[in-house]
Amino acid sequence: MDPAPASPSENAIAVVGMACVYPDANTPAELWENVLAQRRSFRRMPPERLRVGNFFSEDRNAEDAIYATQAAVIADYAFDRDKFRIAESTCRSTDLAHWLALDVATRALADAGFGGGEGLPRRTTGVILGNTLTGEFSRANVLRLRWHYVRAAAEQAWAETHLPEESRGDFFRRYEAHFKQPFPPVDSDTLAGGLSNTIAGRICNYYDLKGGCYTVDGACASSLLAVANACSALIAGDLDVALAGGVDLSLDPFELIGFSKVGALADDDMRVYDVRSRGFWPGEGCGFLVLMPLRAAVAQDH
Numbered sequence: 001m002d003p004a005p006a007s008p009s010e011n012a013i014a015v016v017g018m019a020c021v022y023p024d025a026n027t028p029a030e031l032w033e034n035v036l037a038q039r040r041s042f043r044r045m046p047p048e049r050l051r052v053g054n055f056f057s058e059d060r061n062a063e064d065a066i067y068a069t070q071a072a073v074i075a076d077y078a079f080d081r082d083k084f085r086i087a088e089s090t091c092r093s094t095d096l097a098h099w100l101a102l103d104v105a106t107r108a109l110a111d112a113g114f115g116g117g118e119g120l121p122r123r124t125t126g127v128i129l130g131n132t133l134t135g136e137f138s139r140a141n142v143l144r145l146r147w148h149y150v151r152a153a154a155e156q157a158w159a160e161t162h163l164p165e166e167s168r169g170d171f172f173r174r175y176e177a178h179f180k181q182p183f184p185p186v187d188s189d190t191l192a193g194g195l196s197n198t199i200a201g202r203i204c205n206y207y208d209l210k211g212g213c214y215t216v217d218g219a220c221a222s223s224l225l226a227v228a229n230a231c232s233a234l235i236a237g238d239l240d241v242a243l244a245g246g247v248d249l250s251l252d253p254f255e256l257i258g259f260s261k262v263g264a265l266a267d268d269d270m271r272v273y274d275v276r277s278r279g280f281w282p283g284e285g286c287g288f289l290v291l292m293p294l295r296a297a298v299a300q301d302h
Contacts, residue, residue, distance in 0.1 A: 011235045014297035017112025017290030019104050023072040023283060042070045042270065042281050049073060049251055060263070066256045068265035072283030073251065079103060084206070092184045094193030097135035097286075098202050101247040104286040105203045108243065112290035113302055117207040126211030126239045128230045129200040130222025130246030138194035139252060144183040147176060199247065211239050222246050223287065230291050240296065245288030256282065 018028045023041035025031035034041070045052055057065035079099040081091045084106075091099065105127070114120045133139070151172060158168060184190075192198045200213035218225040223246030230244035259265050259282070266279035292302060 010295075012294035013231050013234055014292050014294040014302070015289050016292050016297050016302040017108045017110075017114070018288070019107035019111055020285065020287035021074060021077060021100060021104055022285035022287070023074050041072045041283075043073065044069050045071045045251065046073060050253070050256070055253060055257065060260070064253075064257060066253075066260045066265070067267055068256075068260070068279075068281060070266075070270075070281045071251055072281065072285075074249075074284055089184075089187060090189045090193075093141075093187055093189035095135040095138035095249070097131065097137075097247050097249045098193060098199050100249065100286045101129060101131075101199050101245075101288075102203055102206060104245070104247070105243050105288050108245070108288035108290050109207075114241075114290070120207065120209070121240045122208055123210045124238075124240040125207075125209045125243070126230070126233060126241075127200045127203045127209060127213040127243045128226040128233075129203075129213075129215045129244075130218065130224070130226040131196045131199055131215050131248065132217050132219060132222060133250055133255070134194055134196040134199070135247075135249040136252035136254075137249070139254065141183045141190070141194070144180050144186065147179060150179060151176070203243065211241075227289060227291070230289075234291060234293055240292065242291045243288055244291055245286065247286040249284050251282055251284060 020026070020028055020031055022031055024039065025034055025041075033039075052066075052069050055064065055066045056069060058067060059065070060067055077100070079091070079096065080103075081088065081099070084099075084102065086099070109115065109117060109120070154172070154175065158171075196217070197215045200215050203209070204211075204213040216222055216225045216229060223244075226246055227244045230239070230242035233239040234242055256265075264279050266277075266281055268278070270279070270281045271277045272280055292300075
């Protein structure tokens with residue numbers, strides 16, 4: 001005789017919505033298909049993200065160099081700022097990690113039956129997000145604020161060349177314009193757009209959620225930590241609905257050279273969780289879950 005099915009635990013948590021944007025997977029279904037097919041999404045880092053030739057060296061002791069060239073990179077993603085009614089200046093001054101997180105969180109809410117935030121218990125819905133270092137785009141943008149150092153170094157080099165003094169002013173005006181051109185001017189959105197802790201807050205603000213929001217940084221375990229904290233808040237009764245996930249868009253020299261110097265990157269093939277493992281290759285993406293207490297999810301037909 002088969003035993004009677006166990007009744008749900010008082011602390012059971014239901015996943016009622018999911019969404020993601022990962023390399024070669026724009027939905028959880030596509031991600032799962034990649035897993036079943038054992039597809040690998042690593043490729044040489046594209047030049048628009050990193051000019052590998054400027055940094056690559058087979059000599060692991062080379063200064064300011066990387067010895068790995070592979071990464072899992074999202075292709076052809078574009079944030080629809082018109083859909084979210086985001087001003088162009090705000091969009092440009094804010095790291096893309098913010099907008100990817102808002103986009104994927106929105107998809108997860110729709111998957112859960114809360115499209116556009118409709119039906120959410122806004123006072124008791126919170127956002128917990130895993131992230132480290134915000135993203136590479138805001139780090140690149142602060143180069144604009146290093147112009148004075150760059151000019152001072154260039155002035156010293158100029159003085160050693162014995163070039164005509166009357167050419168100096170015109171040269172540095174042109175040099176400054178070229179140096180700053182790729183980076184948006186600093187404005188009232190720049191600070192918030194470059195902080196990790198405001199990514200979760202941006203989602204809460206957009207949907208007027210009052211259950212609280214914060215970003216957790218547990219390195220590679222950041223997303224797992226976000227889910228664990230969300231489950232604890234649901235079990236404690238602090239939240240009725242939790243958006244939990246993580247975002248990472250960070251494939252710049254700061255991290256890649258740093259990982260190279262500690263020998264963390266694989267130099268031939270990546271074999272994670274394998275006795276032959278000799279490191280990893282970096283990747284990027286964003287994923288969100290919408291979580292509720294199981295009893296409430298069943299009662300509300302989610």
